[in-house]
Amino acid sequence: MTILATAIVLGVLIFVHELGHFWAAKAVGIEVERFSIGLGPKLFGFTRGETEWVICALPLGGYVKMGGMDDEVMEKIEGGELRVDSVEALVQSTDRHFDSKPIWARALVLSAGVIMNMLFALSVYTFLAATYGERHxxxxxxxxxxxxxxxxxxxxxxxxxxxxxxxxxxxxxxxxxxxxxxxxxxxxxxxxxxxxxxxxxxxxxxxxxxxxxxxxxxxxxxxWLESVVGVTDPGTPAGKAGLETGDRVLAVNGTPTAGWYDFVDQIQARPGEQVELSIDRGGSTLVQSLTLDAVEEPALDGRTRMIGRAGIRPSGIDMTYERVSLGEAMATGYRETVAITALILGFLGDLVTGDISPRSLGSIVTIGEASGQAAAAGLETFLSFMALFSVNLAVLNLLPIPILDGGHLMFLAIEALRGGRALSVDQKLRWSNVGFFILIGIMVLALSNDVLRLMGI
Incomplete structure (x- = not known):
């Protein structure tokens, strides 16, 4: 179930993303040489018209290769050899090559994958609201x-x-x-x-x-949320102390907790302190000792304050459904998409500021586990997870890292600021190589986190 669910999630969302690039490229008259689901060596494929459609070995992404976009980084992604003898040969373009198009057309093509992922999420959330009702x-x-x-x-x-x-x-x-x-x-x-x-x-x-x-x-x-552990972030005090999903926090240092927010208040009031949590685990009461992190947080008066943090996220809450019209379903779909986008942006912001540990990053292992769990929970949960992950894919692709869509858009912004004078092919190649290794580094970190988590470290 997990392998099949993961294949469906990654396959569908990568296809949707790359289809956006493909359609936009065709719309502005750019030649599309290859449409790939997956990276690395080709497993199988076929050619239709001018485009080769392929499935590749590594299910970590995909790409649409357009005329004039041959470069060293793309060849690394494809798992092949350079098909040009020199960097200078790369600039030989035709009127159907990517670089021959105006900035607006190239920006449209580069943004189309992200747009398609957002539209996919909006459509799924709208479908769920129209089919099951609005969730409350x-x-x-x-x-x-x-x-x-x-x-x-x-x-x-x-x-x-x-x-x-x-x-x-x-x-x-x-x-x-x-x-x-x-x-x-x-x-x-x-x-x-x-x-x-x-x-x-x-x-x-x-x-x-x-x-x-x-x-x-x-x-x-x-x-109202119960003071029940939903998830513990790896590498945090709660994760190190061995708190488990489903643990109910009864008291902090002997003071009873009146729900989740009271528990949070008690934790935040003790930055850097050692605390004892009274836990109900499966009907048995035990005490877990942990030393809280001390983190800096903006205060309402514009200053900052130190708060305690354990690294626990709450469990879910039961939902009910209310039948809605199609118009209301579309409004619900829009609200859900905006809310998930804000949630992911907030996570990235907390990651940058250090409020969330890099140990929270997960690789394809985490994606697989989440896909399998969502599939086991039923069609609605599985589709909702796909919509969430589609937004996640869209947001991450807009990061200004060369090799991602956001990095290429950054190149276009530089070109526009320079009055239409683009970076040289050699400069783009160097920056793309940097982006390639940054991406590999993030993947290695995420995979390491999953390995350590599976080892209980």
Missing amino acids: YDSTRIGQIVESTLPTGAEELATVDRASRFVRIGAEPVEHWGDIRRALLEGDAGPVRVDLAEPDRSIEIRIPATEAERRSLYESLFV
């Missing part, structure tokens, strides 16, 4: 309310206790988190009564008139 958290319980982002008129929400439940907002009953979202983002502006339970009480808030303030209000609320 199957909970009305409050995990946390961020007082600092509440708009004027909604300040009384800050007095609501953690674990309280929304019962009614205005005249509408609240049955799941989607009802809360709808009331705050789409309800009439003005004062509204909010009924709560556990404990029973009512408050009055004002629904803002502007979309920005409505979104700020909604995004100040976080659904």
Whole structure:
């Protein structure tokens, strides 16, 4: 199951990405010599028209080889020999070669793979919403309310206790988190009564008139999460201490945890300290000792503060489904795509700043495990994973690393800034070689992480 699921995920998404390049190249009149799924030596293929369609040995990517794009790095990718005798021969172009086209046309071709991956994700999320319904958290319980982002008129929400439940907002009953979202983002502006339970009480808030303030209000609320370990990041205190998926954190240094956000508050308040976590694991209680990392985080006043970090991510939450129209499904698909894009960009940002360990990077082994788990969970989960991974592929391809789409777009930006004077072929080759080895280094690091993880290190 895992091997088949991985082959489907990688095969489909690589094909979609390269198909974008292929269609765009054809649209602007560029010759396409080869369409490859996979890298390295060719396993098999066929020729149709001017294009050779091939499957290669390494399922780590793919490429569309266009007229005039022969170079040393491409030959390394293809696993063959250079078909030109000198760098100078590379500049001999025709009107159907890539470099003969205007900058806008080349930028379109280079961006088309990313665009196709994003459109694929949007289409899948839209299909899932139209078929299964819009997903909402199957909970009305409050995990946390961020007082600092509440708009004027909604300040009384800050007095609501953690674990309280929304019962009614205005005249509408609240049955799941989607009802809360709808009331705050789409309800009439003005004062509204909010009924709560556990404990029973009512408050009055004002629904803002502007979309920005409505979104700020909604995004100040976080659904209740149990203090249960979902994932431990490799190389972090929790990973080293041996915490496992499904462990329920009962207390930190003897202080009981009231849900996930209370647990996070207790951890963040102890940067660099050794703490003892009381854990429920399969009905047995045990104590795990770990020394927290101390990391720097921006504070609300513009300064920075030191917080503790254990390297734990929470477990999931049950979802419920609500039937929606096609238009609403498309809106849901768009929101999901934007949210996943922001999530991946945030991960990359945290990776750069050191907030997330490089040990979190995974190779094709991790992709395979995740693909297999998603497939085992059912069609909806598998398709959702494919959409997420498609966005991931799009974002990573835009990184400004020579050899990736983002690196080639960077070359075009330099050409545009220089008034149409491109980098020389020799310069592009040197930078592409640098990008090639950077990419290999990242792959080796990711694979090493997986090997160490499988060894329990």
